[in-house]
Amino acid sequence: MGVMVMALFRPKPGKDADLMACMRDHLPILRAQRLATDRPTTVLRAKDGTLVEIFEWVSQAAIDAAHANPAVHALWKRYADCCDYVTLADLPEAHAMFPGFELVTP
Numbered sequence: 266m267g268v269m270v271m272a273l274f275r276p277k278p279g280k281d282a283d284l285m286a287c288m289r290d291h292l293p294i295l296r297a298q299r300l301a302t303d304r305p306t307t308v309l310r311a312k313d314g315t316l317v318e319i320f321e322w323v324s325q326a327a328i329d330a331a332h333a334n335p336a337v338h339a340l341w342k343r344y345a346d347c348c349d350y351v352t353l354a355d356l357p358e359a360h361a362m363f364p365g366f367e368l369v370t371p
Contacts, residue, residue: 267302267321268328273355274348275315283347284316287340288371292320294340300327309366311356316348317366 276284288308295301306320322328331337344350358364 267304267323268325269319269321271353272318272320273315273351273353274318274344275313275351275355276348277346280347281314283343285371287344287347288316288318288369290340290343291318294336295320295322295331298331298334298336299323300331300334300337308369308371310369311358311366313356315351315356316369317353317356 274284274288292301292306296303300323302321302323304321306318309317309319311317322331353359356364358366
């Protein structure tokens with residue numbers, strides 16, 4: 266059984282297009298490294314522009330292995346250049362009973 270996660274990415278000013286390029290590459294890279302499942306991803310946009318990606322890692326071991334994987338590190342470097350990682354609690358929507366988000370196709 267995999268591990269479902271939510272990854273939140275807040276674009277740096279003027280870096281929206283770069284972030285979307287990372288989002289398009291994210292799961293194909295993880296899947297090529299056998300770290301993420303084939304389960305479809307969902308990408309949502311919060312009102313402040315933060316992207317929320319919901320996807321499935323193969324396992325906790327795959328998550329751990331990602332931290333030593335050169336292809337994943339290269340992708341994470343690209344993310345670091347164009348966004349900040351935030352938590353769900355950082356979003357105003359997190360305080361709503363039924364938060365709404367815009368569905369995004371990366």
